[in-house]
Amino acid sequence: xxxxxxxxxxxxxxxxxxxxxxxxxxxxxxxxxxxxxxxxxxxxxxxxxxxxxxxxxxxxxxxxxxxxxxxxxxxxxxxxxxxxxxxxxxxxxxxxxxxxxxxxxxxxxxxxxxxxxxxxxxxxxxxxxxxxxxxxxxxxxxxxxxxxxxxxxxxxxxxxxxxxxxxxxxxxxxxxxxxxxxxxxxxxxxxxxxxxxxxxxxxxxxxxxxxxxxxxxxxxxxxxxxxxxxxxxxxxxxxxxxxxxxxxxxxxxxxxxxxxxxxxxxxxxxxx
Amino acid sequence: xxxxxxxxxxxxxxxxxxxxxxxxxxxxxxxxxxxxxxxxxxxxxxxxxxxxxxxxxxxxxxxxxxxxxxxxxxxxxxxxxxxxxxxxxxxxxxxxxxxxxxxxxxxxxxxxxxxxxxxxxxxxxxxxxxxxxxxxxxxxxxxxxxxxxxxxxxxxxxxxxxxxxxxxxxxxxxxxxxxxxxxxxxxxxxxxxxxxxxxxxxxxxxxxxxxxxxxxxxxxxxxxxxxxxxxxxxxxxxxxxxxxxxxxxxxxxxxxxxxxxxxxxxxxxxxxxxxxxxxxxxxxxxxxxxxxxxxxxxxxxxxxxxxxxxxxxxxxxxxxxxxxxxxxxxxxxxxxxxxxxxxxxxxx
Numbered sequence: 142x143x144x145x146x147x148x149x150x151x152x153x154x155x156x157x158x159x160x161x162x163x164x165x166x167x168x169x170x171x172x173x174x175x176x177x178x179x180x181x182x183x184x185x186x187x188x189x190x191x192x193x194x195x196x197x198x199x200x201x202x203x204x205x206x207x208x209x210x211x212x213x214x215x216x217x218x219x220x221x222x223x224x225x226x227x228x229x230x231x232x233x234x235x236x237x238x239x240x241x242x243x244x245x246x247x248x249x250x251x252x253x254x255x256x257x258x259x260x261x262x263x264x265x266x267x268x269x270x271x272x273x274x275x276x277x278x279x280x281x282x283x284x285x286x287x288x289x290x291x292x293x294x295x296x297x298x299x300x301x302x303x304x305x306x307x308x309x310x311x312x313x314x315x316x317x318x319x320x321x322x323x324x325x326x327x328x329x330x331x332x333x334x335x336x337x338x339x340x341x342x343x344x345x346x347x348x349x350x351x352x353x354x355x356x357x358x359x360x361x362x363x364x365x366x367x368x369x370x371x372x373x374x375x376x377x378x379x380x381x382x383x384x385x386x387x388x389x390x391x392x393x394x395x396x397x398x399x400x401x402x403x404x405x406x407x408x409x410x411x412x413x
Numbered sequence: 414x415x416x417x418x419x420x421x422x423x424x425x426x427x428x429x430x431x432x433x434x435x436x437x438x439x440x441x442x443x444x445x446x447x448x449x450x451x452x453x454x455x456x457x458x459x460x461x462x463x464x465x466x467x468x469x470x471x472x473x474x475x476x477x478x479x480x481x482x483x484x485x486x487x488x489x490x491x492x493x494x495x496x497x498x499x500x501x502x503x504x505x506x507x508x509x510x511x512x513x514x515x516x517x518x519x520x521x522x523x524x525x526x527x528x529x530x531x532x533x534x535x536x537x538x539x540x541x542x543x544x545x546x547x548x549x550x551x552x553x554x555x556x557x558x559x560x561x562x563x564x565x566x567x568x569x570x571x572x573x574x575x576x577x578x579x580x581x582x583x584x585x586x587x588x589x590x591x592x593x594x595x596x597x598x599x600x601x602x603x604x605x606x607x608x609x610x611x612x613x614x615x616x617x618x619x620x621x622x623x624x625x626x627x628x629x630x631x632x633x634x635x636x637x638x639x640x641x642x643x644x645x646x647x648x649x650x651x652x653x654x655x656x657x658x659x660x661x662x663x664x665x666x667x668x669x670x671x672x673x674x675x676x677x678x679x680x681x682x683x684x685x686x687x688x689x690x691x692x693x694x695x696x697x698x699x700x701x702x703x704x705x706x707x708x709x710x711x712x713x714x715x716x717x718x719x720x721x722x723x724x725x726x727x728x729x730x731x732x733x734x735x736x737x738x739x740x741x742x743x744x745x746x747x748x749x750x751x752x753x754x755x756x757x758x759x760x761x
Contacts, residue, residue: 242545250516254540260506261541264513264521267498272517291505291537298506302498 144350145412147217148178152380153407154213158229158236160400165230165238168377168390170210172314172347173281176373177214179353180279180310184361189219192246196276199265201250203258203282204312208240211248211281220247256289258282259309263298266307266368277361281310285317288326293338299368300339308360309340309370312347314377316391335370347373381406454614455589459552460488462596463522467493473600474514476500477524478507484524484554485612504534511549512541520548520600527553527568527609531575542605543580550599556585556609556646557698558727558744563734568609569727573703575607576675582606582628583675585646585697585705589615591672594626602628609646618650624670631678633685637665640755641691643682645671645705648696648725654748655755664759667691674705679712686713686720692758696725698746723758725751 155170181187185198202211212229215221221236228234235245239253250261262280269276286292299307311331315322323329335342341363345352353373360369378384378393381403387393395403467473467489475481475489479502490497500507504525511521523530530538530553542549553571560566575583582602586595592611599606622634634649635656642652649670656666669685671678686693693713695706706724713720727744741747745754 251540251544254536256505257509257537257541260509260537261513261516263506264510265516266513267510268514268517268519271514271519274517291503291509294501294503294506295509298500298503298510301501 142182143412144178144182144354147182148175148350149407149410149412150217151177151210151213153404154216154223154226155209156381156400156404156407157226158209158212159395160404161227162230162238163397163400164392164394166206166209166392167395168316168384168393169204169207169312169314170213171378171380171384172375173207173210173312173373174213174379175348175350175353176281176310176312176375177210179350179357181214181218183354184357185279186276187218187220192220195274198277198279199249200247201258201262201265201278201280202240202248203250203252203255203280203286205239205241205251205253207281207283207312208236208238208248208252211240212236212245215245215247218247221245255283255286256291258286259292259295259299262307262309263295263302263304266299266304267302269306270304276306278307279310280307281312283317284311284313284315284322284327285325287311287322287331296335296338296340303366304368305363305366307368308357309368311370311372312375313372314375316377318391331372335372339367341365341367341369342372343370344372344374347375348379380410452616452618455617456614457485457488457612458589458592458615459596459610459612460485462593463489464492466597466600467496470520470600472518472520474498474519474521475524476507476511476514476521478502478504478529480525480554483526483612484552484610486522486524489522504529505537508534508537508549508551509541512537512545512547515542515547515549520550522550522552524552524554524610526555526566527571528555528566530607531568531571535574538581538605539578543578546580546604548603549605551605551607552596552610553607554610554612556611558732558740558746559611559647559698559737561735561737561740564731567732569700569732570703571609572674572697572699572705573707576703576708580604581675582673584608584628584672585674585699586611586626586672587646587649587670588618590617590619590624591626595628595672598626598628611647616650618653619670626672629673629676629678631669631671631673631681633681634668634670635666637667637691638689639665639691639759640694641667641669641685641688642694642696643669643671643685643705643709644696645674646698648698648746651746651748651751652696655751658748658752659755666755671705674708677708677712679716682709682712683716683718686718692723693720694723694725694755694758696751699726700729701726702729725754
């Protein structure tokens with residue numbers, strides 16, 4: 142199946158989950174669907190029937206509220222069953238609104254308190270090296286999280302320990318809770334910052350599947366013993382035109398009839 | 414806006430005449446050994462115990478945030494350089510990375526000062542470690558009032574902070590025997606644990622009391638008919654000395670040592686409190702807010718045990734800087750001050 146079709150399916154699963162709750166972080170899920178498609182269906186090793194397979198690449202989601210997006214990817218990957226979509230965010234569901242390790246197969250860490258993921262990833266990457274396990278730790282973090290000091294503690298540490306088995310993916314959608322990230326601490330020009338800290342840094346259009354594949358390949362195969370980062374410029378709500386046009390997209394409320402409208406538009410874009 | 418004059422600390426220092434010299438000025442150095450005068454000590458019980466444990470457990474790792482030498486972890490680092498991680502002066506990273514290592518199957522011992530773990534790294538301990546019940550062992554030096562450096566280094570509320578964290582086991586050992594025992598017990602415990610660390614030359618006290626550290630258990634160290642002290646940490650040392658002193662006056666003081674603050678040994682505490690009509694005193698090297706005193710009081714009240722209860726502990730304040738002996742006297746946790754307080758309550 143093509144990556145385009147995977148990304149499309151991830152968006153569809155996410156839209157269906159959004160419809161269950163009538164609100165949520167659908168904008169982020171639509172924005173990172175291409176990143177998730179490339180992660181799971183181009184870059185990562187995993188086994189759908191064993192989410193704790195020792196040789197799997199680990200995908201650490203710092204940003205707990207993006208869980209809707211990761212659930213969609215885990216469903217598409219066959220790690221979660223599709224029929225649990227209807228339980229999203231409900232009592233007793235394995236898919237709570239903010240991602241937690243104890244609830245969901247394939248959800249490696251408990252995110253939500255921002256600025257934690259990369260530090261945990263540093264420890265896990267050290268642990269994998271100790272075990273001579275060649276798996277890779279991927280950590281998806283957000284532009285807003287670049288404001289957390291603990292993120293930069295981890296950035297420095299990853300260089301200190303030459304963690305070439307760590308790939309950070311920054312979703313730069315320029316939207317955080319109170320407004321544009323560029324008007325807060327993540328003021329753009331991120332690439333030279335990471336480079337100055339000793340990372341192999343790339344910046345790509347995070348909604349361009351081909352560009353993402355090239356960047357992921359370069360990150361995985363880079364010969365230097367340093368950590369890697371891919372800064373992905375993404376569009377919130379990417380793929381659904383009337384949602385993309387909304388100004389405030391951090392946490393969006395979608396009217397009941399609009400979900401049908403969104404799914405209809407999405408269906409029309411179904412790749413062959 | 415200027416700082417209002419009342420909130421500025423007034424100098425209590427009176428310049429000495431040259432005749433007095435400087436020899437009577439005591440320093441606030443945090444390296445001063447605790448209670449060491451005339452008492453036998455053991456060197457770096459935490460570091461040496463960890464080295465010993467690591468001989469048979471290759472999953473044990475050591476991490477520090479630039480304080481390995483001040484938490485006795487350097488002993489481990491020297492013995493097992495490839496199992497020691499210097500994480501730099503970054504406590505959030507220290508705890509997060511320890512969580513990551515634990516996720517991959519290791520048992521990391523993370524060390525720093527108690528203030529920095531409890532205050533600065535709280536969210537990281539809570540969410541990365543405790544929420545997932547990961548086996549990270551946190552050992553922190555300078556508990557309570559064990560340095561004269563002032564509030565930046567005095568962890569007067571660490572037990573309150575750590576007690577409130579779900580899944581966290583909290584230990585406040587008394588001496589070198591206790592530190593060694595608690596280190597072993599923490600390793601064998603499945604989940605996360607926080608230990609108040611006594612470092613350097615640590616007094617040896619409990620060896621004569623037929624005592625072994627058991628996680629979650631309190632132990633009656635000496636019996637006495639007039640008053641029961643329930644204590645943890647270095648205050649057990651002080652309580653035992655106070656008991657010996659008052660015994661000469663015919664006053665019977667029982668000392669129940671409760672080094673595990675959480676889970677508290679409620680059964681033993683209730684049993685000892687109910688033994689006879691003794692006055693009950695909780696003594697701890699911690700703020701009177703949120704520590705062992707509160708834990709004991711809650712235990713008694715919620716089990717319908719209504720007895721007179723008194724507290725010896727640090728005030729709910731940011732404490733002064735100064736020489737440690739001066740501060741211990743000032744805040745009432747020396748043996749002399751404890752004896753005086755107990756006499757006062759017994760006479761009252």
